[in-house]
Amino acid sequence: MPRPQLDEDTYDRLAALVDARTKVPAEHLTTDDKITFLLDALDEADTHIERLSARVDSLEDELEDARAATDSDSGPAPGLDEIAGGDLGLANDLGRSRRR
Numbered sequence: 001m002p003r004p005q006l007d008e009d010t011y012d013r014l015a016a017l018v019d020a021r022t023k024v025p026a027e028h029l030t031t032d033d034k035i036t037f038l039l040d041a042l043d044e045a046d047t048h049i050e051r052l053s054a055r056v057d058s059l060e061d062e063l064e065d066a067r068a069a070t071d072s073d074s075g076p077a078p079g080l081d082e083i084a085g086g087d088l089g090l091a092n093d094l095g096r097s098r099r100r
Helices: 008-021 031-074 080-099
Strands: none
Touching: 008 031
């Protein structure tokens, strides 16, 4: 079986990526070492993505549960007008107390 050939642009990209991500200059590694390094980095990135995706799913479930608990405990959540009105009332009260 013939050995695979890399064109100049592909090899330059390979060397630049490895050089940017290793402590060893890419010129000191063989092409096989460079490809192996990038395959390992890709495998680690996939594992990290899987862990993060599982964590996002878990947090979404927790948020959904918290919203459901809040909705059932206190009735409907206040609307924007109620929140803004409450904050404005508090600001007015603070303003009056400072004037005294």
